Amino acid sequence: MTKNSPSVTAAPDTAWLARGRHLGPEPELDVRRNLIALKAAGVLDDFVELDPVEAARSTVLYPRDASADPGPSARRLFEARWRVDDEVTVRAQLTTYDPESRRKDGEGVLWVLAAEAERAWDAHWLSPATIFWPDSDLVPWDHDLVSDVRLRAVNYLPKDDDEVRHRLRDVTRQGWYVHVVVHEAMTPDPKGERPVSSHLPPSLRHRVVEHRGTPEQAQILDFAMKRELKLRVPRGGAVVLPVLPATPSGPAYDADRFTVRNVFLDGSEPTELLDRIKEFAALSRPLPEAAEQALTRLRQGWHLLTPEEELAHAQAMVTQYAEALDAMTASRDQYREAAETAQSALADATRGEGLPGLPALPGIPGVSGKGQAKSGGLLRGTFSKAFGRSRDAEK
Template sequence: MAKNSTSPTAVPATAWLGRGRHLGPEPERDVRRNLIALKAAGVIDDFLDLDPVEAARSTDLFPRDEAADPGPSARRLFEARWRVGDGVTVRAQLTTYEPESRRTDSEGVGWVLAAEAERAWEEGWPAPSTVFWPDSDQVAWDHHTVPGVRLRAVNHLPKDDDEVRRLLRTCARQSWYIHVVVHEAMTPDVLGRQPVTAFLPPSLRHRVVEHRAAPEQALIADFALKRELGVGIPRGGAVVLPPAAQVAGYDPEHFTVRNIFLDGTEPTEFLDRIKRFASLPQPLPADAEPVLTRLRQGWHLLTPDEELVHARAMVTRYAKALEAMTASCDLYREAAESALAALAEATKGNGTPQTPAAPSAAAAKQNTSPLRALTKSFTRFRGPNGQGPDAQAP
């Protein structure tokens, strides 16, 4: 069943997040070539190709937040900056990671991507994934973190019932994407086998993963969805799946269509449902928070104006640090001088500690005489004005 827990934070309206796996031999080379080509064509303003270790060390006077560190398994870090719309600046950061294990060659190299614009993200803007990766079927960068699932293709559900349930459950729990399930009322032709997500706007197209149920899987898909996520799918229809964390405003009836025609025409009704779902506040996955933090706090590709502001801020920070160090030195010097003065007074200047003088015999005798003891006893019986206890007030 779908979880009823709510995410404490939502994905910022200005952000675009994505992740996946590259199954090719040289993923960093593919990124490099695409960025070079886009910069030469004037599509992007600039980019950086960084070693993650050196990038993490390139802190200023004070270290950045630990979340800005990409981690020991990071292979390469890329940054790019471009403008969209009417000059809105977008900053994006892509990091590639070593596979978690080397058991199979099909695991590939993992990657995470975070982009943020100066204002709320618009669907018509280019997807940041196609800035770093070439938008070509010849490069296998679009594999989902869930094995067997791709981002830009139709993903047919497994034949086994348990596998269907496991796949849908894993996608809901681990994915940063929007997942949809489409049931084929009958086996489609060549045009109908194309993903319906291809009709979506550019920026949304690479955020939606499409699953297909074969004609004979109507009951299997409906049962698995109801069991794992609490939603159903009509025969010959389609549904937008909820994530593991509850999305405010999600109602299965509002994101389900009864009929979808897979004949190559644009499924307008279903696309509207996907767009409406994408406009809802999406829960920010826990493993996506450090990626967004790294983009904001570990950014290196500065504009000339930003470099000037950064340099001025560094001068101020160094001046404050120097002032604090000078104040500390003054305090240490004053403390040392006070200690030396106290030592000189205690040793009379010759370095030898002085033994306190013993009390004289006369003084000791005076302190222990019977007369002094008797005087102390009478003092206890005096009134507040020095008179005896029997004295009367005037």
């Protein structure tokens, strides 16, 4: 990494991160209903819903810093805990936000989801998205921040070549999802209209966004890809897009490796493309700034503790405060000893006459200049020795 390159944090392999927009009328109600149903079904260990201000509040038992604050535009905060493979605990936090511009119609409610497991994430585990959101086409929670892009659908590219370039530019600079461009060699039947991501394991399904070009867009798509990303899309093929801007510390993107020459959109599994998607998703990726903040809030601002975790936390806080009190007591004792030593030195130097005797030295009758200088030197030596003993005592 060069000196001028910004510091980039890699996404940990234990984390699952996503964000999007909910365009329906009551997003928090959709989340609440889904969590209640999953807990009743035994899928969840527990969940909690919090007011963002209360969630960020710091107390003596639960001190929290600014990293636990989701910000002034946060609406609600939800936490859920569940287990996978019978023993691995997953903790997840979803926060809903007011839209950035209230005057823009149809912008919807923003949401950010951060989940982390006790070990490296397995793509076959439950998708955290469907822990909070119902996996139903009737609930429009899966809209990306890029306009006209959804997570669970085939996103056909715009007809205009400039708009295609803008779309490619926007999605490759987001960093939250794996984006795939597929070109149709011919118009598919209803089975081929299903998104490729429907063949992926559950936890990977909602991390992949598919963009598709129609048969007549072959030249427009190839030109836009070459112009924006310096990549080529084979007719009837597909490309897994890189994350831009590339970082010097990240793995090099191999265009040939993530290009598939033929994709058959007939309802069968496009095995080669699925393998390339899984391989790309497993690579180390830069962590977007907003994703890093969400992961920090999950770790530093977690509320849904088990009884065992509550007890361990309380014991740890008692130990921490006891150590702080011991340190304060030791410091107080050291300062008292230093003050007593200084007072003793002062008494020795002034022969018990205190501070008023010091300024009178130049006017002592019968004492010559040499005597006064000698007395001053004697006082300085006495104080030096005394304060030397004081420093040794503090050490």
